[in-house]
Amino acid sequence: MAKPLVAFYWCASCGGCEEAVVDLAEDILKVVDAVDIRLWPVAMDFKRADVEAMEDKSIAVSFINGAVRTEEQEEMVKLLRKKSQLVIPFGACAHLGGIPGLANIANKKEIFETAYKLTRSTQNPKGIYPQTTTDTPYGKLTLPEFFDTVKTLDQTIEVDYYLPGCAPPPELIMQAVTAILEGKLPPKGSVLTVDKALCETCERNKSKPDTLAIKDIKRISHVIADPEKCFLAEGIICLGPATRGGCGERCINANMPCRGCFGPTKEVKDMGAKFLSSLASIIDVDDEKEIEKIAESVIDPIGLFYMYSLPSSILKRKQGV
Amino acid sequence: MRVLVCTCKGKIQLPKKDLGPNVILEQHDDLCKKKFQIKPDEKVVIAGCSPTVMEGLFPHATAEYVNLHEHVVLPGHGIEKAWDLITAAVAKLEHVTPVTTRVFPIKHKEVIVIGGGIAGIEVTSQLARNGITVTMIEQKPFLGGTVAQLDRLYPEGTPYGHTLMPQIGNMLQNDTSRIYTNAEVTGVTGTVGNYTVSLHTHPRGVIECTNCGKCADVCPVEVDDAGKMRKAIYYEPTYPDIYAIDFDTCTRCGECVKVCEGKISLDEKGIDKEIQAGAIVVATGLAWYDVARVEEYGYKRLDGVMTTLEFERAVTSGRLNPKKIVFIYCAGSRDSKHLLYCSKICCFLGLKEAKLVVDRFPDVQVYIAAMDMRSSGTFEYLYNTLRERGVSFIKGKPSEVFQRNGNLVVRTEDLYTNELLEIEADTVVLSSGFTPDTQTFNKLGVRLEHDFPILFENASLGNMELPRGIFTAGAATFPAGVRDALIDARKAAFSVVNLFHQDKIEMQQPNAVVNEDLCSVCRMCIGTCPYGAISIVEDKIHVDETLCMGCGICAITCPSYASQLEGFNPAALSSHIRALVRQGDILALLCKWSAYNATDRAAYDRVAYPQNVRIIRVPCSGAVDISHVMDALQNGAKGVLIGGCYPNACHYARGNFRAKAREQILRINLDLLGFNKNSVRLEWIGKDEARKFASIVKEMNK
Amino acid sequence: MIDLKNADVNFKWEIIKHEGGEQLLKCFGCSDCAASCPVRYFDERYNPRKIIRLTLLGLKEQVLSSPFLWFCAHCHACTERCPQGIPVAELINAIKNYAVENGFCPEGYKVQFDLLKKLGRLYEVEDFDLKKRQKLGLPPIDKTIPEVVKILEYTGIEKVVKR
Amino acid sequence: MKYALFLGCTVPVRAQHYELSARNTAHALGIEFEEMSGASCCGFPMKAVDAETSLLIAARNISIASALNLNIITLCNSCTAMLSDAQLELQNNSFYRKCKELGFAFPHDVTVKHYVRMLYEDIGIAKIKAAVKKPLSALNVIAHYGCHYMRPSYLYGFDDPEVPHTFDELVTATGATSVKYPDKKMCCGGSVLGVDEALAVTMANHKLQIAKTEAADALISICPFCTVMYEDNQRKAEEKFETQYNLPVLYYPQLLGLSFGLDKNAVGFRFNRVRPTALLAKVGGES
Incomplete structure (x- = not known):
């Protein structure tokens, strides 16, 4: 029997969740034994085109960390949704919006102003901000749109389960992976931890x-x-x-x-x-x-x-x- | 789900629209005059007059009330509002957890009376007269309590025995009472109808007795028993008719054993026992405040300074022949360092002692120094008499008592004359206050607040029979004179008889229920319950169903919504708000004890307010969750008004202060989230303040 | 500071024996008398409540020697309001009488006494007055009424006043 | 109707206009007065010295009226109180015995009434109104009751000691307006005049100030002692408080006589220290 295909993806987050996967230490070998990782931008060289080429629902489970804050992230998570049987927001940012979500007390304009102009280490007297398109002698360059509002993953696409935490503790990740592999999953929409505080x-x-x-x-x-x-x-x-x-x-x-x-x-x-x-x-x-x-x-x-x-x-x- | 709509004498004609699957709409003339068969698990929307009227008519229903009469018809609001209110009620009711009926069987129709003073004796004889078996538990070797320690009962001057002895006689005539003296309650378990009380009986020393009194004659130990001298083996002429050894002072010299005509044992052991009962009456009486703690008055430090009880017993037993006495009232009462309150009867006691002494010694000089003389009722005549007998009353609380040239000196300022006075005296009597017997209440699991068992000493509620199987009689909860104690005892007996008249009691009011799957036992709720109904039992949060009054404060406190108030669960309220509130509306969440009634009053007085004010009745302003305010704002509400009782007038003690704290925190957060912080307001609105309500919502509507 | 050792415990019993002082002991110090008093309204040195309370405490010297004792206008505003039904103005008057007995008679009263003794009335009726009355058509009046002396002798008040 | 008229000390010597107007208005109402020959001071001045002495002096005066078998009418508030007090004291056996010892006889029971009370109770408002020929509707006046008109109530049992009204009704009967004003029962201060004049003047000033505030045409008095305070000491109050009052103080019978249309000499306006010129001009009388 072929190993189930798994994808990891990284949206608006700090990268700590990627570390959490690495934190599985030797357990990661068990995971690698059991599954076939088909997307993990931080660690492996798969391209978007590779995913696009896959059949719909061919990925068993996509673990997506980070909130959705740019056009690119939105496109990618929609793509992964299409290709995956299960989508699991991985970590607090994907689950709840996380610390990047605090940007919701401001808008794009204010954020750009702070990040590209007002910080003390920045010299930007002309007030040049990132644009979605820039004409250069070499042709038109594009950047994805930066949204006003940070969204959780489930506000962008339908999700199946949540793996909470900043970052999710290794034990919880292992439990979740085991549960998926064994097909012992709780009702859809559950958070994969205890229900009590x-x-x-x-x-x-x-x-x-x-x-x-x-x-x-x-x-x-x-x-x-x-x-x-x-x-x-x-x-x-x-x-x-x-x-x-x-x-x-x-x-x-x-x-x-x-x-x-x-x-x-x-x-x-x-x-x-x-x-x-x-x-x-x-x-x-x-x-x-x-x-x-x-x-x-x-x-x-x-x-x-x-x-x-x-x-x-x-x-x-x-x-x- | 059924929706029962009153046509309000033809003024309400609802459009023929669908309310959703499984929802049946019925329109009735005079809804209130009809009898409806409502199944226990059925949910009904009742749309008619104000819920304050209607909820009494549908006691068993899990119901949501729509106030068509006061909120639509009388203010002249349009029929579309009626429809909105009804659809929102349906939306709420779909998510409502039903109110369960709780049944408590009265398993044991027997009563335990704790305390054998005048109140306990009266309760016992009243109950026994009704054929109810009573077990009385008295801590001391003899019955009679405080009354037996006194000489006379004023204002009339009746010798104590005239009141007490017939009471004891009455009690003993019935063979349905069992009396344990020298006994104490060690533990209580169970609930109304089914209590188990364990008690421990201390040894009496005297086993058989002919009342010859030789033992006391030979006993070498002299004991000062609150001003009166007695021996370590002694007898009080109340009950039982047997001598007793006071083992706290007995030296076990054995002299009494030698002369005894009956049987004395110095090595007797105590006995433990368990008794079952359906109700408990607490009649533990007065606990005198330890006046030695008021150090400036020198009790136990200066000779001649004594308590009222000691003074009475010393004077009437001939030990004391005073020439000049100063009574100091409120010794340790109404004092932030001691008792915060007035003990009500100490003024009477002081007057009584003064009368006792001027009657005995006509030439005695008596000064009474008091902040205020609180001589209610017939005691005023006693106060008048004493003034006319030449007793000098000084207004003011003495600063200190000290010794000078072998005499006691009381220093005080007299407010009547604005003069600083020093009064020399041979005797200073401290009239101190009383505390409830907290030990017994602790054993019964009754929570105390400000030293008093909550609920019992809620002056406007009276003796609320709560927790429903525990009653109090006499001075156990608050100092009472003999007359009040007797009245209270009869009331307690009556309450027990009423309870035992049933085989079970049913309670339908909404309770807080805890979902154990969600509860993390974080304890946040425990202290917020105004009734002490929440405790930890076997590592789980337990809501005492007999104590819960359904305010919902714990449910709103619970960070996990593990605790929820039946009929008022957050999901239901959330869908209610989302169905009710539209863009530009004002949501008014109004306390059912105050602000909600103001809207009814607005209807009767034709005080107009805008139709876009959406009113939801909540049990308490303290039961409004910030999430629900957020729900309304998310739905586009222009403002949210939370209406509660005035500070310190909350029906549930401190609910409105919780609301105040929520409002404050919420406003700061809203400000940061770009909302106008004034769009959320908490206002104190009295039940008749229709105009205040109207002007607030009009202002918010601008 | 007042040491009540020096107080006269009999003072209050003495006042009670005087005409108008009978109800002294009923006072419970509410101060309605002082609040009603028009004199107290204009001059705080006079306070009927304080006089009564000092009397009850037996502070005889302090009460009798006070010049303010004589400020009572005898208007009876206090009497009407006393919750204990004490005719306060009469009570203050009893204390005044007791003060006179103890040698504290103000000069003005001595003058009035002399006039009463001499004339039987407060104002001397001169011939001029009688003539004026006649002109106005008013009846004549007695210039002196010696019978009043009999009364003054009977009560022996002169000895007390002149002490 | 016939009464014994008790004049007291002040009225016959210092307030003849009061006596004159009282006699003449009474006459107009058909009332006759018998003189109390041998009547002395009422006794009140001796009360503070010795209550018994004062009561005995009063009792002697009562015995004079008793011999005449006539009820006593008084013109002074203090005389009314003193005589009434003695009248009550006569119920007391030991006091009665003392009176007997002094040779006072009381062959007939007599009552003591203030002149104004007599008008109110024995004549009646209706009869007085009927006698008014020239209603004084142009006048706004301050009615001053004085303390001993209705207090102590245990002596009189007449009018309401807290909210008195009888005198106001009588003033109103003349057609004048009796101004409603605060502190109506305020004492004139007369009793403390001998003890502390400044205080007494301050007390009198209180009502003078009110009269000024209310723009009253006159203060109407029924007691010679009150008039001393408000009229004779008006100048002192003006000096002390640096103001001008120029407030006429009329005795009630003067006002009543004016409304009856009596001759100005019959009510003695020329004896009023503060000339009521403006007032008389207002009612169309000559000054």
């Missing part, structure tokens, strides 16, 4: 008092967190209660609070909104002015509460820009 397995949960009562919000950079204690009990924002578990608590073990890369649990659509609703319940202040003060003490709330999930939130992006 991180607190379920977090060692520190036991130290959480019955009544959480936050009187002020502390930043992790300003305090030395007690490595035994629940972050929330100390007034440090930890998105653990609102984030799917299964990640192995790598951050927590490094004494850093959870920032939510695994995305919300099953019933929750908008992770940031949900966590804010929860957080408001444990603010133990009755005076309206005091409440206002606490709310305002959070620096960059979008970056904190929607670090990985802004494009997948209800409002998706900043309005009016």
